[in-house]
Amino acid sequence: MDLKALETLRAVRTQGGVSAAAAVLHLTPSAVSQQLSGLTRDAGVPLTERIGRGLRLTAAGEALADAAVDVAVALERARAACAVFLDRPEGTVTLSAFQSGAKLLLPGLIGRVRALGGIDLECSDEDVAQDEFPGLTDRVDVVVAHRPEGGAGWPGEGSRLTVVPLLREPLDLAVAADHPLADRDAVRPADLVGEEWIAVRQGFPVAAVLDAVAAASGSPPRITQRINDFSVVEALVAAGHGVSLLPRHTGGTHPGVRLLPVRGVRAGRRVEALLRPDVAERVVVRRVLDELVAEAGRFGSPE
Amino acid sequence: MDLKALETLRAVRTQGGVSAAAAVLHLTPSAVSQQLSGLTRDAGVPLTERIGRGLRLTAAGEALADAAVDVAVALERARAACAVFLDRPEGTVTLSAFQSGAKLLLPGLIGRVRALGGIDLECSDEDVAQDEFPGLTDRVDVVVAHRPEGGAGWPGEGSRLTVVPLLREPLDLAVAADHPLADRDAVRPADLVGEEWIAVRQGFPVAAVLDAVAAASGSPPRITQRINDFSVVEALVAAGHGVSLLPRHTGGTHPGVRLLPVRGVRAGRRVEALLRPDVAERVVVRRVLDELVAEAGRFGSPE
DNA sequence: CATGTCGTTGTAGCGTTCCTTCATGGACCT
DNA sequence: AGGTCCATGAAGGAACGCTACAACGACATG
Numbered sequence: 001m002d003l004k005a006l007e008t009l010r011a012v013r014t015q016g017g018v019s020a021a022a023a024v025l026h027l028t029p030s031a032v033s034q035q036l037s038g039l040t041r042d043a044g045v046p047l048t049e050r051i052g053r054g055l056r057l058t059a060a061g062e063a064l065a066d067a068a069v070d071v072a073v074a075l076e077r078a079r080a081a082c083a084v085f086l087d088r089p090e091g092t093v094t095l096s097a098f099q100s101g102a103k104l105l106l107p108g109l110i111g112r113v114r115a116l117g118g119i120d121l122e123c124s125d126e127d128v129a130q131d132e133f134p135g136l137t138d139r140v141d142v143v144v145a146h147r148p149e150g151g152a153g154w155p156g157e158g159s160r161l162t163v164v165p166l167l168r169e170p171l172d173l174a175v176a177a178d179h180p181l182a183d184r185d186a187v188r189p190a191d192l193v194g195e196e197w198i199a200v201r202q203g204f205p206v207a208a209v210l211d212a213v214a215a216a217s218g219s220p221p222r223i224t225q226r227i228n229d230f231s232v233v234e235a236l237v238a239a240g241h242g243v244s245l246l247p248r249h250t251g252g253t254h255p256g257v258r259l260l261p262v263r264g265v266r267a268g269r270r271v272e273a274l275l276r277p278d279v280a281e282r283v284v285v286r287r288v289l290d291e292l293v294a295e296a297g298r299f300g301s302p303e
Numbered sequence: 304m305d306l307k308a309l310e311t312l313r314a315v316r317t318q319g320g321v322s323a324a325a326a327v328l329h330l331t332p333s334a335v336s337q338q339l340s341g342l343t344r345d346a347g348v349p350l351t352e353r354i355g356r357g358l359r360l361t362a363a364g365e366a367l368a369d370a371a372v373d374v375a376v377a378l379e380r381a382r383a384a385c386a387v388f389l390d391r392p393e394g395t396v397t398l399s400a401f402q403s404g405a406k407l408l409l410p411g412l413i414g415r416v417r418a419l420g421g422i423d424l425e426c427s428d429e430d431v432a433q434d435e436f437p438g439l440t441d442r443v444d445v446v447v448a449h450r451p452e453g454g455a456g457w458p459g460e461g462s463r464l465t466v467v468p469l470l471r472e473p474l475d476l477a478v479a480a481d482h483p484l485a486d487r488d489a490v491r492p493a494d495l496v497g498e499e500w501i502a503v504r505q506g507f508p509v510a511a512v513l514d515a516v517a518a519a520s521g522s523p524p525r526i527t528q529r530i531n532d533f534s535v536v537e538a539l540v541a542a543g544h545g546v547s548l549l550p551r552h553t554g555g556t557h558p559g560v561r562l563l564p565v566r567g568v569r570a571g572r573r574v575e576a577l578l579r580p581d582v583a584e585r586v587v588v589r590r591v592l593d594e595l596v597a598e599a600g601r602f603g604s605p606e
Numbered sequence: 607c608a609t610g611t612c613g614t615t616g617t618a619g620c621g622t623t624c625c626t627t628c629a630t631g632g633a634c635c636t
Numbered sequence: 637a638g639g640t641c642c643a644t645g646a647a648g649g650a651a652c653g654c655t656a657c658a659a660c661g662a663c664a665t666g
Contacts, residue, residue: 001382003306004624018643031625033644043385053633053642060388067381074377078370079304082346085363307653321614334654336615341653356613356662 003075005039006068008032009047009057013065014135014160017054024138039064069160072278083283091284092120095292096136097144099127100230100250101271105144105166105295112291119284127228133274134161141285142292143274149266154274162280164273164289165302169247171267172259174237179258186261189216196242198225198233216265249299271296306378308342309371311335312350312360316368317438317463320357327441342367372463375581386586394587395423398595399439400447402430403533403553404574408447408469408598415594422587430531436577437464444588445595446577452569457577465583467576467592468605472550474570475562477540482561489564492519499545501528501536519568552602574599 011021012032022029040047047061057065083089093113097106102125113121126136133145134154144166147154157163173192175181181191197214199221214221224242227233231254233244238256247269248259273292279285296302314324315335325332343350350364360368386392396416400409405428416424429439436448437457447469450457460466476495478484484494500517502524517524527545530536534557536547541559550572551562576595582588599605 001378006381019641028626029643030627030645034624037644043382045385045388047385050632050643055643060385063384063387064381067377067384071374071377071381074370074374075304078309078367078374079346081366081370082348082350082363084366085348322612331655332614333616333656337653340615353614353661358614 001039001042002035003071005035005042006064006071008035009039009061009065010068010072011138012036012048012055013057013062014138021138066159069277072276073281076278076281080281080283088118089283089287090118091282092122093142093282093284093288094122094124094140095142095144095288096124096126096140098146099125100247101144101146104250104299105292108295108298109288109292112295113288116287116291119287121288131155137161137274137276137279141275141279141282142288144271144292145274146269146271149268149270151270160277162275162277164275164293166271166273166293166296167249167300167302168268168270169249169300170261171245171269172248173262174234174244174246174257174259176238176240177256177258178240179243181260182258184260186263188264189262190218192217192243193219195222197221197223198227198236198242198244199223270302304342304345305338306374308338308345309367309374311338312342312364312368313371313375314441315339315351315358316360316365317441369462372580375579376584379581379584383584383586391421392586392590393421394585395425396445396585396587396591397425397427397443398445398447398591399427399429399443401449402428403550404447404449407553407602408595411598411601412591412595415598416591419590419594422590424591434458440464440577440579440582444578444582444585445591447574447595448577449572449574452571452573454573463580465578465580467578467596469574469576469596469599470552470603470605471571471573472552472603473564474548474572475551476565477537477547477549477560477562479541479543480559480561481543482546484563485561487563489566491567492565493521495520495546496522498525500524500526501530501539501545501547502526573605 008021008025008027011025012018015021015024018032018036019029022032025032036048043060043064045060046058047064048055049058095109102123106123106125110121110123113119124140126140128136130147133143134156136143145154146169149168154161154163173181173187181187184191225236227236230246230250233246234254234257236242237244238254245262245267246257246259273289275285275289280289311324311328311330314328315321318324318327321335321339322332325335328335339351346363346367348363349361350367351358352361398412405426409426409428413424413426416422427443429443431439433450436446436450437459439446448457449472452471457464457466476484476490484490487494528539530539533549533553536549537557537560539545540547541557548565548570549560549562576592578588578592583592
């Protein structure tokens with residue numbers, strides 16, 4: 001029973017197919033298929049079953065993939081066990097963050113990690129749909145993700161996925177500086193009836209919160225634009241094309257935009273770091289995580 | 304960081320050297336040495352250090368070997384995870400027992416396991432010194448061992464070695480049928496002053512218990528013979544060459560020998576099954592262990 | 607002090623394993 | 637029915653690990 005094969009099975013599950021798994025493992029689909037067949041021979045029971053033109057893990061495959069996570073964790077603990085005897089933690093850590101999170105956290109984080117010395121931190125910004133965040137952990141060590149407050153949590157959280165809370169970011173109402181509400185200290189949902197909304201693409205956390213605000217205001221929101229990039233949203237709000245919801249810390253730099261707390265609705269998103277449990281055992285990764293948590297602490301607590 | 308290399312490091316520790324480890328792994332010393340050097344390169348810190356013409360694990364090596372046990376356990380759990388989906392547990396289990404333990408337990412155990420079906424149980428009897436029992440677990444799945452009551456326990460018990468109590472066997476005084484004490488129901492240490500003793504080779508559990516009886520009787524015992532095999536001991540006792548201590552259940556079959564409980568001294572030995580923690584995860588091994596415990600239960604409880 | 611032995615470590619050669627390339631076949635979409 | 641996507645099989649090549657052999661240091665013995 002090979003280590004690589006177990007790792008491959010895990011990747012096939014999270015990526016949902018042989019080809020996708022091959023991509024994140026830097027292999028050809030054929031190699032993945034061969035490893036799977038070898039592993040199936042070892043196990044003695046079918047681990048995958050064809051479903052349409054793709055495949056799916058059987059119950060035995062799921063069980064083995066779960067166990068594979070524990071194996072990977074144990075192996076990474078072994079690496080960490082002798083890394084303790086190294087005078088200084090070295091190595092490279094890859095990190096990916098959604099766009100606005102990157103803007104908020106990366107400048108400080110990179111400086112902190114550089115100050116530690118010896119750790120290469122390779123960052124990238126990657127904005128994907130909500131349910132694709134966990135899959136990124138196969139390509140990147142640390143994934144900074146966001147989800148709407150009160151949402152369902154991540155699939156496999158705990159056993160298959162390690163989640164580290166970073167901060168809770170309230171969603172504020174963004175209005176143009178010359179908007180009638182602009183001078184208020186705060187607004188309530190009832191104040192927002194009849195506004196034109198600039199929302200974000202479905203599947204992104206802000207959208208769910210927007211729905212809550214709309215329900216509280218008693219009327220369906222008129223959504224005129226669907227924009228992903230917060231800076232574009234700001235430009236539209238400043239130009240008077242509607243109001244929007246922006247995270248308190250990552251938006252609001254535009255001079256023509258005012259951010260107002262929304263009372264009566266708990267509107268916010270959670271920013272969290274996602275890691276594969278085995279990766280979370282690496283000493284260098286832990287160091288980077290510590291700095292990431294500290295940096296996030298500057299902008300609010302996780303609760 | 305290779306699985307085999309970690310397994311090799313573990314074997315080098317328990318066996319105490321490259322050559323001995325190579326023997327139990329069915330490899331040449333050269334292969335073991337190469338795996339060690341490769342592992343050291345991966346770890347970044349020296350794992351072994353020369354000591355005389357042999358070698359010893361460094362602190363980092365010990366830590367890594369400990370972690371290697373956890374890796375092996377996790378991997379074996381993975382195997383077990385899909386073995387659950389097999390309709391029937393199959394495979395072969397190797398078992399080794401000390402001579403008298405084998406005599407007591409194997410006849411019943413083999414029958415029990417055969418009744419289960421599907422499991423090949425390969426038994427052997429192997430009588431070694433006290434401190435060599437744990438090392439046998441590298442060659443055999445289940446090692447039935449004994450140790451004097453109140454002794455120090457096994458090195459690495461718990462983390463590096465799984466111990467399953469089988470039974471506690473009191474040590475009785477063995478005297479010839481025509482001995483003055485032969486008709487007593489029990490004896491006390493004071494009754495034994497001046498007797499000639501037939502003891503066993505140092506390092507065997509019975510010897511330690513004999514010392515306790517001698518101390519309680521207030522005078523050093525006269526040890527005239529040192530015999531390992533219990534049946535030889537019985538023959539000598541029956542012939543009137545002295546008294547001895549025999550386990551209650553494994554000795555005493557000789558018609559010319561009487562076994563008498565010794566009061567005032569807690570004299571006994573513990574019979575236990577020793578396994579590598581990873582081997583203990585195998586489903587077939589667990590089944591055999593269950594039967595072994597049940598069979599041992601016929602002769603007394605572990606306490 | 608020389609010699610033999612034991613145990614570990616390096617080197618060359620070989621076999622095995624694993625991956626890539628290419629080709630095949632089934633399933634979904636238009 | 638044709639095109640596309642995905643998984644799987646067979647053949648070739650590269651990389652890895654093991655064995656055989658030799659060398660070296662350490663201990664024991666004469």
